Each structure stands twice: as structure tokens, then as C-alpha cells.
Amino acid sequence: MYQNLDEHNRLVNKYLKIFFVVALYWCTSILTVFVNKHLLSSDTVNLSAPLFLSWFQCVVSTVICFAASRLSKKYPSVFTFPEGNPLDIDTFRKILPLSVLYTLMIGANNLSLSYVTVAFYYIGRSLTTVFSVVLTYVILRQRTSFKCLLCCAAIVIGFWLGVDQESLTEVFSWRGTIFGVLSSLALAMFSIQTKKSLGYVNQEVWLLSYYNNLYSTLLFLPLIIINGELETIITYPHLWASWFWAALTLSGICGFAIGFVTALEIKVTSALTHNISGTAKACAQTVIATQYYHDVRSALWWTSNVVVLVASAAYTRVKQLEMLRQHQQRAAATQKA
Secondary structure (H helix, E strand, O other): OHHHHHHHHHHHHHHHHHHHHHHHHHHHHHHHHHHHHHHHHOOOOOOOOHHHHHHHHHHHHHHHHHHHHHHHHHOOOOOOOOOOOOOOHHHHHHHHHHHHHHHHHHHHHHHHHHHOOHHHHHHHOOOHHHHHHHHHHHHHOOOOOHHHHHHHHHHHHHHHHHHHHHOOOOOOOHHHHHHHHHHHHHHHHHHHHHHHHHHHHOOOHHHHHHHHHHHHHHHHHHHHHHOOHHHHHHOOOOOOOHHHHHHHHHHHHHHHHHHHHHHHHHHHOOHHHHHHHHHHHHHHHHHHHHHHOOOOOOHHHHHHHHHHHHHHHHHHHHHHHHHHHHHHHHHHHHHHO
């Protein structure tokens, strides 16, 4: 009896932890999107340098992690931070692939956001699940069931319907849509690589965030120059305004938070669950954005959002049932042996 009660309490605590982490990811991610959109496209700020914004977010995240590392050494009873050396060549070699994906992901995120509305941002990045299925087969050689493929096909249909309806508006941008698709691809690859990279740092999310952001600050520098943002930054009229740097710092803190909670959500759940969580979050984000910016959308436009959401939810359910069936088969095989 007591054993069953302890097992029940552990299960409840596990579900509460997952709920809290997912809720934290939702709040942090939605706040980050709105802050970045304000910096990139608002009338007051209008900073046309999305890659510089991404770079600055990585700088702030690196500074936060570095400060936490130093404080943990000086005040170990108050602060705790895992031991690690980001300048170690072996560490750099192991984490670099993840940092490249992280750079592509947040860079494409902000590039897409600078061209499209927050409402359409969801549809533009809705192919993450589809890319996850493709990459699972290409990288891991794991086949996907016919039911899952049907769900993916529905997601693609919803995506194209959303693009078609958005193209009828004056704010549509093919460039922003393409960057959204690239961001979905990078996110799917990033989610898979994160699980592997956490093994290199003893499952320490803080340490992985530290390494990842430090290496990304270096990777972003040539991209900023190639994208022609250096001149944009130098000639920016509000460059020395205190409110501008305060807004940038807030964006940097949000960038650090989203990087940390993303890795944390993948750690306590899985890459698949994180992708589905991101899709559902984006749906809520769309509703908030249409209300906040007073966007009026057609019925077909909303239908595309519903199709993507329902198809993504169906995919999750199918995968859960398949995983449960595989677990039961392995358990039965073990008992026979």
C-alpha cells in the first residue's frame, strides 16, 4: 500500500514538473516573440538588424552564465553552477554542431519575424514536426508509421493554405516565409542534437546554455557583416539612447531564458514533445497577436491554423500510442525470457 502511494506521489510530482516547465516555456517564448517584434518593426524602435539582435541576445546570455559561474565559485553556499571550461578544445568540438544549429535557428527566427506579422509567424514555422519525421529517417534510419505520415501531410496542407491566404494580404512576405521554414528545419535538428549534446555536459542545462551562447556569439559576427547590418547599426539614429539599450537588454534576458527553458523542456520531456509544445504554444500566440494588433483574418486563414494544430495533436497522440505499444511488447518479451 505504502509502495503504491509513494509511486503515485512520484508520478504526480513528475507530471507537475513537466507542466511547470512547459508553462514556463510558453510564457517565455511568447514574451520573447513580442519583444523581438517590437524591436524589429515598431514605429518607435524599428531596428532593421535581426542578426545583430540575435547576436546581442547571445552576448547577454553568455554574460549571465559567466557571472553565475564566477559567483558560484566565490559564494558556493549561495550560488551553484556546474564546473566546465568553454575554452577546452574537445568541448568546443563536441558542442559546435549544436551551436551552429542554434545560430541558424534564432537567426532565421528573427529574420522571419522582421518580415512577417506575429500572427502569421506560427504558420511560417509550423513544419517543425514534418522536418522531425524526415530527419528521424535520414539521421536515425527510423521509419514512421502511415498514420503519422498522414498527419504530416495534413500539416503541410495547413501550411500551404495559410501561406495562400496570407499572400492575399498586403503584409505577406515570401522572404519571411522562407526564413520561417528554415527556422523550422533548424529547430527540428536542434531538438535532436540537444539530447546528444546534454550527454557531453553530464545533463547540465546551465553549462550547455553557457557553451552554446558563447560559441554562437562568434558564429554570428561574420553573418552580421555578410547581411550588411554593420552599416545599419552604425547609422541607427537611436544608437546611444538609454531606452534603446534597455530594450535590447530585456530582449537579451528573454533570449537567455528561452534558450535555457527550451533545453530544460527537452530534458524533462523529449524532442518530439518539445516540438509539439512549440506548435501548440504558437497557436495561442497567434490568437493573442490578432487581438493585440487588431488583425482581421479570413475564415480560411483561421482554418489553416486549426488544421495545423489538429494534425500536430493527432501526430502526438499516434506517436504516444505507438510508444506505449512498443513498451508493452518489450515488457512481454522480457517476461517470456
